[in-house]
Amino acid sequence: MPVSEAEVRLAVAAARTVVVKVGSSSLTQPSGHLDVGKLSALAAALSAAVGQGARVVLVSSGAIAAGFGPLGFDSRPTDVATQQATAAVGQGLLMAQYEMAFGRFGVRVGQILITAEDTIRAVQYRNVQRTLGRLLELGVVPIVNENDSLASNEIRFGDNDRLSALVANIVRADALVLLTDVDALYTAPPSQPGSRRIGYVPDVIAALDDVTVGGSASGVGTGGMVTKLEAARVAAVSGIPTVLTCASNAGPALMGDPVGTAFAPVKHRGSSRRLWIGFAANPRGTLVADEGASRAVRGGRASLLSAGVLEVRGEFSAGDPVWIDDESGEHLARGLAGFDSEEIPQMLGRTTVQLKRFLGDEYAHPLVHRDNLVLV
Numbered sequence: 424m425p426v427s428e429a430e431v432r433l434a435v436a437a438a439r440t441v442v443v444k445v446g447s448s449s450l451t452q453p454s455g456h457l458d459v460g461k462l463s464a465l466a467a468a469l470s471a472a473v474g475q476g477a478r479v480v481l482v483s484s485g486a487i488a489a490g491f492g493p494l495g496f497d498s499r500p501t502d503v504a505t506q507q508a509t510a511a512v513g514q515g516l517l518m519a520q521y522e523m524a525f526g527r528f529g530v531r532v533g534q535i536l537i538t539a540e541d542t543i544r545a546v547q548y549r550n551v552q553r554t555l556g557r558l559l560e561l562g563v564v565p566i567v568n569e570n571d572s573l574a575s576n577e578i579r580f581g582d583n584d585r586l587s588a589l590v591a592n593i594v595r596a597d598a599l600v601l602l603t604d605v606d607a608l609y610t611a612p613p614s615q616p617g618s619r620r621i622g623y624v625p626d627v628i629a630a631l632d633d634v635t636v637g638g639s640a641s642g643v644g645t646g647g648m649v650t651k652l653e654a655a656r657v658a659a660v661s662g663i664p665t666v667l668t669c670a671s672n673a674g675p676a677l678m679g680d681p682v683g684t685a686f687a688p689v690k691h692r693g694s695s696r697r698l699w700i701g702f703a704a705n706p707r708g709t710l711v712a713d714e715g716a717s718r719a720v721r722g723g724r725a726s727l728l729s730a731g732v733l734e735v736r737g738e739f740s741a742g743d744p745v746w747i748d749d750e751s752g753e754h755l756a757r758g759l760a761g762f763d764s765e766e767i768p769q770m771l772g773r774t775t776v777q778l779k780r781f782l783g784d785e786y787a788h789p790l791v792h793r794d795n796l797v798l799v
């Protein structure tokens with residue numbers, strides 16, 4: 424586990440598999456239209472890394488930014504339906520440019536569009552993992568974006584920062600590089616007088632207390648620095664180092680030069696699927712655990728049984744993420760529900776033996792299995 428900045432930089436330079444995320448603001452002109460020059464420069468830097476043997480996954484935003492100009496809008500649309508339609512137009516334009524730009528270096532690209540919803544379940548998760556793995560084996564640079572045109576509003580990432588950290592987990596990346604329109608993390612939004620550049624963050628969780636982060640200032644970006652730090656945190660707890668810098672520093676960042684901000688990993692890798700449950704999507708409902716069940720869940724190795732659940736809130740399907748709260752309303756854990764919300768009221772308070780006797784074998788299972796549960 425690297426501890427000094429030099430070791431973190433070295434780990435990034437030596438990474439065999441690297442996920443690079445580029446934000447909308449780094450691919451567009453001030454007018455909002457796609458900036459083909461910036462996109463080509465990025466493709467050149469990533470192709471050089473591929474030429475040196477790296478396996479590169481590019482998580483690229485920019486579908487909405489690329490689509491609104493050609494559709495005749497003056498600025499990024501704000502309503503969901505128009506954003507989704509704009510992304511459908513822009514995503515094709517974006518990929519056409521990437522194909523051409525990487526093609527100049529003989530590098531092939533492939534498009535992967537992900538929704539939070541269809542990757543939260545184990546089968547789809549493994550599907551994404553297998554396809555990305557195969558693309559990398561074939562020497563292709565997968566270009567990933569959220570499937571904006573189909574993502575449902577309640578369960579979308581919105582920004583691509585957290586998505587990139589999860590993709591880094593899925594492909595078991597050795598490094599994550601976040602490219603944006605600011606050269607590094609600052610102690611406060613760079614527009615604030617007196618804000619200072621931070622070159623190295625040894626512990627991202629502790630750093631969250633010392634840094635003032637703001638939203639996007641660009642008009643095309645989405646999450647600002649908040650979601651980038653969240654991505655760096657997810658990567659860190661997965662054992663993955665992160666470098667955050669501006670897109671024009673992509674080449675030096677990948678070579679381990681001291682540009683931008685480097686974040687050290689804070690822990691050895693956990694299970695990527697459990698991280699996915701913890702961070703991928705917003706819970707759709709809540710299961711309220713009684714005192715005994717809360718204690719068992721807090722203990723870390725227990726499933727949530729219906730005998731210890733007092734109440735179900737919200738509407739969800741089996742497999743959806745839910746909160747597990749204690750009676751005072753405090754969040755204890757996130758987990759994937761084992762049943763649809765409408766099936767649960769008849770199960771509440773019943774033991775496994777009672778469930779079997781009164782409702783049948785198919786109900787004699789935990790409401791949330793411990794393998795699908797992550798403490799918060």
Ligand SMILES: Nc1ncnc2c1ncn2[C@@H]1O[C@H](COP(=O)(O)OP(=O)(O)O)[C@@H](O)[C@H]1O
Nearest residue numbers: 446447448603609611637639640644645647648
């Ligand atoms: N503490 C901070 N340090 C650096 N940038 C910050 C900070 N707080 C807020 N920001 C803003 O975050 C912006 C980057 O986020 P965003 O516009 O969403 O980019 P992207 O499109 O690359 O995701 C920067 O341009 C900057 O204005």
Ligand SMILES: N[C@@H](CCC(=O)OP(=O)(O)O)C(=O)O
Nearest residue numbers: 446447484485486487645646
């Ligand atoms: N998936 C969206 C990303 C939205 C967005 O602006 O993200 P980001 O620039 O990474 O903050 C798109 O391609 O337009």
